[in-house]
Amino acid sequence: MIKKMLLVCVCLIALSVCFTGCNNNQILDTADKNNTLNDTLPKYELNTADYTEISFDGKTYAITERTTKASDLGEEIGQVSQNITTVEGDKLRYGYVYMLEGTTDIAVNINEKYFIAELTDK
Numbered sequence: 001m002i003k004k005m006l007l008v009c010v011c012l013i014a015l016s017v018c019f020t021g022c023n024n025n026q027i028l029d030t031a032d033k034n035n036t037l038n039d040t041l042p043k044y045e046l047n048t049a050d051y052t053e054i055s056f057d058g059k060t061y062a063i064t065e066r067t068t069k070a071s072d073l074g075e076e077i078g079q080v081s082q083n084i085t086t087v088e089g090d091k092l093r094y095g096y097v098y099m100l101e102g103t104t105d106i107a108v109n110i111n112e113k114y115f116i117a118e119l120t121d122k
Contacts, residue, residue: 044078044097044108051092054080054108054117061106061117068107068114074099080108 047053052063056078080094095109100116107114 041076041079041096044080046080046082046084046094048084051084051086053120054094054097056097060120061108062120063108063110063115063117066116068100068116070114072100073107073114074101077106 042056044054044056047055047060054061054063075098076096077099078097080097082094084092084094086092091111093111097117098107098109098114100107104119106117108117109115
């Protein structure tokens with residue numbers, strides 16, 4: 001009985017080490033991808049007077065309240081990469097900007113949600 005318990009413990013430890021190592025590799029891969037994206041993607045400017053506007057290359061986008069799923073996102077096309085604390089005390093973490101297929105709209109990652117931003121006439 002003791003040998004069986006010892007064998008089970010050894011197996012559990014071995015599996016734990018394997019999963020931890022695999023998870024660490026996945027984290028490193030994600031970190032490497034993010035570093036590459038940060039170095040290569042253009043920077044979208046956040047309008048600090050109106051946190052619902054971003055602009056790039058002469059185009060302005062109004063960030064709406066509408067969100068989309070990660071599965072609907074196209075490729076990363078830019079980054080905002082700013083953290084803001086509003087007057088109300090809300091913390092907003094802006095991240096990558098994504099293409100939305102078949103539309104002039106884009107999606108902006110804010111606090112791990114993907115908000116749709118529409119091209120304006122400005």
